[in-house]
Amino acid sequence: MSKRKIYNIEEWAGKTVGNFTITGNTRTIGTNKTWECQCSCGNIVWKRASEIMLGKYTCCSNCVVISSYENSGPRNHHWKGGRFIPQTYITKLCLNRKSKKLPIDIDVEYLESIWTGYCSLSGLPIAINDTASVDRINSSVGYLKGNVQWVHKVINRMKMDLPEEEFNFFCTAVAQRGKERRGGNCL
Numbered sequence: 813m814s815k816r817k818i819y820n821i822e823e824w825a826g827k828t829v830g831n832f833t834i835t836g837n838t839r840t841i842g843t844n845k846t847w848e849c850q851c852s853c854g855n856i857v858w859k860r861a862s863e864i865m866l867g868k869y870t871c872c873s874n875c876v877v878i879s880s881y882e883n884s885g886p887r888n889h890h891w892k893g894g895r896f897i898p899q900t901y902i903t904k905l906c907l908n909r910k911s912k913k914l915p916i917d918i919d920v921e922y923l924e925s926i927w928t929g930y931c932s933l934s935g936l937p938i939a940i941n942d943t944a945s946v947d948r949i950n951s952s953v954g955y956l957k958g959n960v961q962w963v964h965k966v967i968n969r970m971k972m973d974l975p976e977e978e979f980n981f982f983c984t985a986v987a988q989r990g991k992e993r994r995g996g997n998c999l
Contacts, residue, residue, distance in 0.1 A: 819861040823846060830870025832859075851875055855882035894920035897927070897940055905946065905955055918946075922957055932961035933971075933979075949976050 824847070825836030832849035839846055839858065848857040851872040859869050875881035892899040897920050905916055923946065931938050938944040946955070951973040953959050963971070971979045 819865055823887040824861075829864050830867070831872075831875060831917070832864060832870065834864070865921075894924045897923050901946065914948075918955050918957055918960055923960075923962075926960070927962055930962075931964040931967060933963050933967050933976075935968075936964050938962060938964050947971065951975060 813840050821834070821836060821944050824834045827834055829849075831852040833852075835848045835856075837848035839848075844860050847861050847864065848856060848858055849864065850856055851874075852874065853875050855872040855874055857869075857872050863869050866944055886893070886895060893901075899920055901923060902916070902918070902920060905918075929937060929939075932947070936943075943964050943966075944962055945968040947968045948955060949959050949961055949964040951971075952975070974982070
């Protein structure tokens with residue numbers, strides 16, 4: 813049986829660990845002794861002494877969210893990409909099995925220059941790392957400047973390798989048939 817290290821609250825009261833200042837108040841929940849800690853933002857939280865001492869928690873959950881936002885995307889010093897589009901967009905295109913056979917002549921700066929925040933085919937709002945997808949206008953040609961557009965990922969999946977004109981033809985046919993089946997009523 814392993815021996816648990818016992819931390820004495822009197823030794824730690826008033827000291828700072830990470831962003832926490834240990835207040836000196838304790839309470840027991842089950843077999844766990846917890847300490848009251850004040851985060852540097854002012855929030856009061858209760859954490860197990862061992863978790864604080866081992867560095868599992870160094871700030872409250874509000875500060876974790878703020879810190880992860882401040883250190884994400886372009887704000888992170890390890891960021892590779894443009895102003896808001898990660899370099900992984902290009903990397904994924906290069907690694908895609910189909911793309912390996914197609915020329916790729918676009919970069920993050922070009923993708924940012926054609927970004928509107930809306931799907932080029934439907935007008936629906938799209939978001940980077942969520943619903944946005946890079947589509948080839950002419951699917952028989954590679955990822956070249958002038959041949960790519962931002963679309964909703966579901967629409968890109970529907971379009972697959974169809975040329976845009978053919979895709980639009982089928983979408984119109986489906987919409988017309990749906991209208992006929994509903995007796996001429998719109999959606």
